[in-house]
Amino acid sequence: MKRKDALNAIMVYTAKGQHMEAMRIYTENRVSFAAFKAAQKRGYAYREAHPDEFEEESNELFGEF
Secondary structure (H helix, E strand, O other), rough: EEEEHHHHHHHHHHOOOOOHHHHHHHHHHHOOOOHHHHHHHHHHHHHHHHHHHHHOOOOOOOOOO
8 A cells, every 4th residue: 555545544544433443554554653643633624524424433342231
């Protein structure tokens, strides 16, 4: 995966709330931590600007009680 593609994927996964996937892309592609944080900020900004595009995050690790 090219660096630009990896950073875009990190942004998308962060916007979707899938932080584990964003971290996986970061570690597999060995981008700098500064670039990772910048992509995360873009993802958070996108999510904030388009709140109706995203469903509420579910807690997949623990399920519903």
